[in-house]
Amino acid sequence: MIDLSLLPDGGIGWLDASGPKGSIVLSTRIRLARNLEGYVFSQRAKDADRTAVLTRVEEAGAASDLLHGAVTIHLDQLERADRQLLHERHLVSKELAALDREVRPRPGAALMVQGTVGVMVNEEDHLRLHGMRSGFALEDAYADLEALDADLGQLLPFAFHPEFGYLTSCPTNAGTGLRASVLIHLPGLVLTKEVGKVLQGLAQVGLTHRGLYGEGSEIVGNFFQLSNQTTLGKSEDELLDHLGKIVRQVIEYEEQARDVLLRTAPDEVADKTWRAYGLLKYARKLTFEETMNLLSGVRLGVGLNLIPGLSVYTLNKLMIFTQPAHLAALDGRQTGDPDLPTVRATYVRRVLEAEAA
């Protein structure tokens, strides 16, 4: 079993809800796609190419000022449950953790974590550098990441072209290789049925939305990841400014929607959020999806100051620790255990009782 306490803040320091707009925006995550000159891209890489890339990156990491002493995890040496645990913490993609396949990840698949930054090695690109921050914090997340990129870029030869920019395995990432995502909670817009319009508007201004776990994942608990669609033809700052401007607007719309709800249907909103709280507190069996939906209702109530004495941090923690692999690890079970819904309900009840006490 992997010891997650080795990771700085368990790799989830961003959960503490300390960031700007922490009750609406869970986290800000930015990644940069980079490849090494002289090595074939992942699609064509043989095992030997992949391990050669990992060796180069590990050596550079040891020499680097910012990755020195980073925790390095070789995913091909981990059991499936542990890989899923890292995925549930948003530290590795489904693809790198090989969660959609029965086989283990190929040699060379690795994760390095140091503070608020990390590197996935041998994913779709040789390197996926990422920075993660609590709340709505594009500038801080990018400052961390830019420093790491500059540091590693002096120790490793990145594939770069004067016209096309940073060269990536898929042309959809070429240029800056930058994808910034803001994980945002929009229950007000969902309840007022305005969310469709907002998401349509995003597409028109070159942004895209995804589910809780990024590309290809479903939307649960009214959580959306908003991110830039294009990576080429605009500078890093322009891409971040544009996303930031639009996200600020979406936050405003969400706040307006919540005002409307409070003004026009205060009893319904209070009822919805207290019912969700009641179910979480007294239910004896909870599926993960139901838990997420109920947490969404309670989170809305906390944001509107309807439920006193409950912190956003607790709600964030519940979101992470009620996921299957986390719950199974907590209780020493398998991820497929049929009793997980009971274990989940017990865990949620215990946390909420401790918070109220």
Place this chain on the structure above:
Amino acid sequence: MLCENCKEREAVINLTQVEHDTKVTLHLCEQCAQQRGVETGATALKTPLGGFLQGMIGKGGNVLPTPADGLRCSACGSTLKDFRESGRLGCAQCYESFGSHLRDLLRRLHGSSQHVGERYIAPGSEGSNDPRLRLLDLKEQLRRAVENENFELAAELRDRIRVLE
């Protein structure tokens, strides 16, 4: 300029291809360019990269083979057909090898093919002078020496690395 192929019509397309490691640029008219599998404005959406795009947005584009399919990257050996089927390029050199095709695709994906973000200064090039590079370079040399079973050199490199570390 007249088309270098038919020498009848105006050349409107510059086709740059990499053959046996040398760049060849041909100036072609639209018709001759199409015969060589180059996408032009009129055909772009009907041809395979358009299909690739359709596939990406989930409409299951019907990918038809074209003469350009056989275009091969001299560095990694992958073909344009490989790219169209997987959506992934084989190596950094593919961007040069399939340059004209990619430029068009990038414009459609991003609205531009010109990078305007940060300019990368490669390690060891002018403007970059990082002492840590020497150590990494020595380690790389050591790996190669071991692979080539040149153990005398390997021992010497190992000693130099120890001193630096």
